[in-house]
Amino acid sequence: MAPPLAHGGDLDAARTLFPDAPLPWIDLSTGINPVPYPGPPLEASAFRRLPSSADLAALNAAAAKAYGVADPAGIVAAPGTQILIETLPRLVARGRVAVVGPTYAEHEAAWTRAGHAVTPVADLEAAADVVVVVNPNNPDGRTWAASALLAYAERQAARGGLLVVDEAFADLEAVESLGGHLRPGLVVLRSFGKTYGLAGLRLGFALAESGFAARLAEALGPWAVSGPALAIGRVALADAGWRRDAAILRGADANRLDRMIARAGGRVVGGTRLFRTADFSDGPGLFGRLGAAGIYVRRFAAAPSRLRFGLPADRTEWCRLSRILK
Structure with missing residues (x-):
């Protein structure tokens, strides 16, 4: 069995690496909004009873509006995007993927676990039964125009293939979502927890033409999403003003982080409003200094000079990070 993939957010690993680090830890190893959505108060019934079909329909309607999907039948709600990444490969005949x-490693891992022949590629020109692209990409923030992705989806559909576009970081970015252009041969993934700072709620969505969406929902089974997640997700997705404000505020934070990285001698190579990726002359050394100070960032085994920084949550965290980067 292959060893588990390394992910951001693993503070147990940070504590093992740096047992003498001061507390509390500042976890900058993820791309999760550090300022969470102020969730509404929940009725006790959301915890006591099984979610109803009306609850799910209300969430799907809010998601359809937020993501520009014309028909809520094209929305599949799931307990986090990760389960969708795991489920999709089991719905497609084994083939070339x-x-x-480089991108989020779970895509390659999930298709490989399901028995597909997976090849990492540098761009969309690959000829394969399934092509997976993350837009904006994690960790370098690279983006693709919607027109290019839709043209590729058309080619995939014509040959009976599939294009999977992971838009996990699209909510706060100036990229055009494919949610309003669903068609056969195209599946779009959207993350809720990253944008709204509520990753522990476990909520994500797949957007697809209604036939494939129905197959995916059936594979997930009944009551896939918890009652509290349905209630909070419905309210948050309907709050377009909060999303607009979050994009502005997190954009300012990302610019501030860029300046701090530059002062530390780093070269920003990409990112989104929720994370910045940079190269340093001594990436491993800086990772160690940050860790010893109780600040955990994301490192990459294949690129030792590269570190990815999430956004600090408040003034105290910004000051602690600034002291080390100076």
């Missing part, structure tokens, strides 16, 4: 990268 191209994953445009």
